[in-house]
Each structure stands twice: as structure tokens, then as C-alpha cells.
Amino acid sequence: MQDIRDAILADDTAAVAGLKVPESYRGITVHADEADMFEGMASNEKDPRKSLHLDDVPTPEVAPGEALVAVMASAINYNTVWTSIFEPVSTFSFLKRYGKISPLAKRHDLPYHVVGSDLAGVVIKTGEGVHTWKPGDKVVAHCLSVELEAPDGHDDTMMDPEQRIWGFETNFGGLAELALVKTNQLMPKPDHLTWEEAASPGLVNSTAYRQLVSANGANMTQGDVVLIWGASGGLGSYATQFALNGGATPVCVVSSPEKAEIARKMGAELIIDRSAEGYKFWSDPETQDPREWKRFGQKIRELTGGDDPDIVFEHPGRETFGASVYVAKRGGTIVTCASTSGFMHQYDNRYLWMNLKRIIGSHFANYKEAYLANRLVAQGAIHPTVSRVYSLEQTGEAANDVHHNSHQGKVGVLGLAPEEGLGVTNTEKRAQHLDAINRFRGV
Numbered sequence: 001m002q003d004i005r006d007a008i009l010a011d012d013t014a015a016v017a018g019l020k021v022p023e024s025y026r027g028i029t030v031h032a033d034e035a036d037m038f039e040g041m042a043s044n045e046k047d048p049r050k051s052l053h054l055d056d057v058p059t060p061e062v063a064p065g066e067a068l069v070a071v072m073a074s075a076i077n078y079n080t081v082w083t084s085i086f087e088p089v090s091t092f093s094f095l096k097r098y099g100k101i102s103p104l105a106k107r108h109d110l111p112y113h114v115v116g117s118d119l120a121g122v123v124i125k126t127g128e129g130v131h132t133w134k135p136g137d138k139v140v141a142h143c144l145s146v147e148l149e150a151p152d153g154h155d156d157t158m159m160d161p162e163q164r165i166w167g168f169e170t171n172f173g174g175l176a177e178l179a180l181v182k183t184n185q186l187m188p189k190p191d192h193l194t195w196e197e198a199a200s201p202g203l204v205n206s207t208a209y210r211q212l213v214s215a216n217g218a219n220m221t222q223g224d225v226v227l228i229w230g231a232s233g234g235l236g237s238y239a240t241q242f243a244l245n246g247g248a249t250p251v252c253v254v255s256s257p258e259k260a261e262i263a264r265k266m267g268a269e270l271i272i273d274r275s276a277e278g279y280k281f282w283s284d285p286e287t288q289d290p291r292e293w294k295r296f297g298q299k300i301r302e303l304t305g306g307d308d309p310d311i312v313f314e315h316p317g318r319e320t321f322g323a324s325v326y327v328a329k330r331g332g333t334i335v336t337c338a339s340t341s342g343f344m345h346q347y348d349n350r351y352l353w354m355n356l357k358r359i360i361g362s363h364f365a366n367y368k369e370a371y372l373a374n375r376l377v378a379q380g381a382i383h384p385t386v387s388r389v390y391s392l393e394q395t396g397e398a399a400n401d402v403h404h405n406s407h408q409g410k411v412g413v414l415g416l417a418p419e420e421g422l423g424v425t426n427t428e429k430r431a432q433h434l435d436a437i438n439r440f441r442g443v
């Protein structure tokens with residue numbers, strides 16, 4: 001492993017091709033025999049630091065169409081929080097189901113799950129039939145794993161009935177020294193970014209792109225007013241940038257003055273601090289308060305000069321969904337990709353049908369959407385939102401920060417990179433964007 005690291009650090013990536021693939025590597029795992037460890041506890045008491053382990057695991061065989069990547073850096077996504085607290089279900093149920101489809105998929109069904117759905121690194125080995133990528137290539141990986149044997153996914157790969165999220169519904173994820181991916185997950189690493197910066201946009205950037213920009217999602221256009229929940233968080237920080245980059249007006253919802261400051265730094269002008277405003281959309285756990293939806297809607301109109309949102313970018317779920325449906329403009333779109341606060345949503349359907357609004361479900365992104373989202377990062381039009389970087393050993397702590405919403409933007413994790421700040425090969429482009437790249441640092 002040290003030889004691989006040394007070759008990459010010396011930027012002698014061609015040499016990587018001649019190196020022996022190690023028989024084992026270190027990765028962040030959850031253990032199948034611990035899936036009940038938090039039983040009976042409230043979600044916020046379940047501690048990822050107890051369930052995430054750093055283990056030495058055997059290197060998997062590389063099958064046709066796959067690549068083994070030396071991971072220089074990865075990032076925390078909320079799906080690793082879900083895996084680590086075994087909610088809403090243990091991810092071993094996904095691995096078991098996947099393992100049943102073929103002998104090669106069976107490799108994923110193990111008593112440990114190496115997690116993580118982002119990476120930046122260098123290809124060290126490719127499987128048979130791979131000709132677009134080769135050992136030594138500097139890459140990032142998106143997390144869409146598809147089989148594409150059914151007709152359903154051939155217009156839009158997200159429609160493949162065998163669609164899975166790598167490192168969440170498959171094994172050998174990115175929070176590790178090595179990772180196994182299908183080569184149709186690979187994309188060029190943006191050359192002006194460090195390993196940890198390049199690794200961090202992947203999952204959330206692609207998701208926000210499909211959800212907000214793509215015709216498969218809300219199909220945002222110039223002049224749209226876009227209400228963005230959690231605007232300084234993982235998804236929201238990219239949605240805010242896409243809105244601004246695409247000529248829309250984001251209305252950013254955050255929960256503290258520090259988070260409001262980050263939204264302002266990204267260029268947003270219309271910001272709502274939901275804590276300061278004290279919205280209470282639920283008067284008790286079963287009953288919502290439409291007067292609070294109205295008060296929220298009035299605040300949005302006050303900021304926009306009277307406009308309601310053309311698009312509501314939803315992911316908090318149960319706590320906010322009633323308000324989101326209420327405040328969307330007549331004919332507007334509520335586009336949702338998650339339910340962080342609870343998946344049994346409740347809203348007043350009269351506001352939806354009488355005002356011809358639409359609810360769209362969105363999930364990750366197809367290869368093309370992920371590629372286009374990454375290309376915007378490579379072009380310097382969209383920037384990473386890394387606030388803090390942890391070592392592989394500290395992954396539990398990093399996931400705990402995200403679990404408790406005490407982070408900003410994205411939290412990076414180093415793999416083989418011994419320190420932050422490495423991997424940049426285009427210093428000129430970097431210099432042009434340095435302030436934007438560092439917006440989330442030290443807040």
C-alpha cells in the first residue's frame with residue numbers, strides 16, 4: 001500500500017500500473033453481528049462512533065467492467081449515518097438481496113460492509129473488457145451502480161430495476177484505502193482541486209443536479225424562485241450554487257447566523273433563519289399548524305417582493321413537507337429526494353390540486369447527470385463545500401457530526417492521502433477560484 005501511496009504522491013501515476021495489488025486494505029465497516037446494537041434507543045442517541053470500525057479486509061476480486069481505485073480521499077454522506085445507526089433498515093439486507101442475483105454479486109454479501117459513496121483517487125487495476133479507463137488515471141467516482149440487463153433503464157439509468165447506491169446498497173465503498181467500482185462510475189478528477197475537495201461533491205452534487213436542474217427533476221430555468229431547505233448542508237449548498245449559476249433566485253433556509261453567513265458567501269441574498277423565526281409547523285406530533293405555513297409563506301413573499309417559489313427543494317421531509325406544499329407557487333413544483341425528519345409526510349392536498357402543483361420524487365442521478373454535475377465542478381462554475389477534513393481513523397466522529405447537524409457543507413475524510421492540500425495539478429485555475437473553494441472552511 002505504501003508503494004501505491006508513494007507513486008501517487010510523487011505524481012508518478014504511470015508507475016501505479018506496475019505495482020502489486022495488496023491482498024488486504026483498511027476500510028470503514030459496520031458489522032452484521034452488531035446490527036441490533038442500538039435497539040430501543042432514540043435515533044439521536046445512536047452513536048456512529050460505536051458502530052463504525054476501521055478494519056483490515058481482503059481485497060475483492062476485480063470482475064469484468066470494474067476497477068479497483070486507490071482512494072486518496074472520500075467524504076461523509078448522510079447514507080453512512082443511516083448505515084451506522086442501522087436505520088431505517090440494516091444495510092446488510094441490501095447486500096444479502098444483491099448477493100442473490102449472481103456469483104459476482106455474491107462477493108458483496110459479507111458479514112462486514114465497507115461503506116462510503118464518494119471517492120477521489122487513482123485507478124490501480126481494471127477488469128476484463130475495460131478500455132476507457134486504465135491504471136494511473138486520476139478519477140472521482142459517482143455512486144450509481146446499475147446492471148442494465150432490463151430494458152427499463154436504457155433511457156434513464158436511474159430506472160434500472162437493479163439500481164443501487166455504491167457503498168450503501170453495495171459493498172467495497174469509498175471510506176477506505178481501496179474501493180471497487182464499476183468503470184461506468186468513473187469521471188475525471190477536477191485538476192484544480194485537492195483530493196479531499198474533489199471527493200466531496202460527488203453524491204450530493206449529482207443528486208442536487210438531477211433534482212433541481214435536470215428535466216428528470218424540477219427542470220429549473222432562469223428567473224425561477226427556488227426555496228432551498230438546509231441551504232448550507234450537503235445537498236443545499238449545491239442546490240444554492242446551481243440556482244445562482246442558472247439565473248434563478250434561491251431563497252435559502254438555514255438554522256443559525258453562521259449558516260446564513262455561508263449562504264451569503266455563496267452569493268445568496270434571500271435568507272431565512274428558521275431558528276430565529278421560530279417556525280413551529282407542528283403543534284403536536286400528529287397535528288400541523290397551517291397558520292405557521294402561512295407565516296412562513298409571508299416571509300418568503302416579503303423577501304422576494306411578492307413571489308412564491310416556482311420550485312421547493314425538499315429533503316427534511318415530515319417536519320417541513322406540509323409547509324413546502326403550501327408555499328409553492330400555483331403550478332409550482334415540490335421536488336423531494338429524502339425524508340431526514342420522517343418519511344410519513346402529511347400535507348393538505350387541497351393546496352396541491354386546486355393550485356395545480358406537482359410533487360416530483362428524485363433520487364441520485366444517472367451517469368450523464370453525474371458527469372455534467374462533475375464537469376461544472378471541473379470548469380470552476382460550481383465549487384466544493386468542504387468545511388472540515390478528518391482522518392480515516394476519525395470517520396466515526398465525522399459521521400457523528402453529520403448525524404447531529406453540527407457540520408457545514410461537506411465533511412471530508414482522507415484515505416491514502418497523508419495530509420490535506422495534495423493532488424492539485426492546475427494551480428492557475430485553482431488560484432482563480434481559491435476564495436470560492438474555501439468558502440466553507442473554518443466556519
Ligand SMILES: NC(=O)c1ccc[n+]([C@@H]2O[C@H](COP(=O)([O-])OP(=O)(O)OC[C@H]3O[C@@H](n4cnc5c(N)ncnc54)[C@H](OP(=O)(O)O)[C@@H]3O)[C@@H](O)[C@H]2O)c1
Nearest residue numbers: 078207230233234235254255316319337338340341363364
Ligand atoms: N435520494 C438521494 O439520492 C439523496 C442524496 C443525498 C442525500 N439524501 C438525503 O437527503 C438528506 C439531506 O442530506 P444532506 O447531505 O444535505 O444532509 P446535511 O448535510 O445534514 O444537510 C441537511 C440540512 O437540512 C436541514 N435540516 C435538517 N433537519 C431539518 C428539519 N427538521 N427541518 C428543516 N431543515 C432541516 C439542516 O439545515 P439547517 O439546520 O441549517 O436548516 C441540514 O444542514 C438526508 O436524509 C440524505 O440521506 C438523499
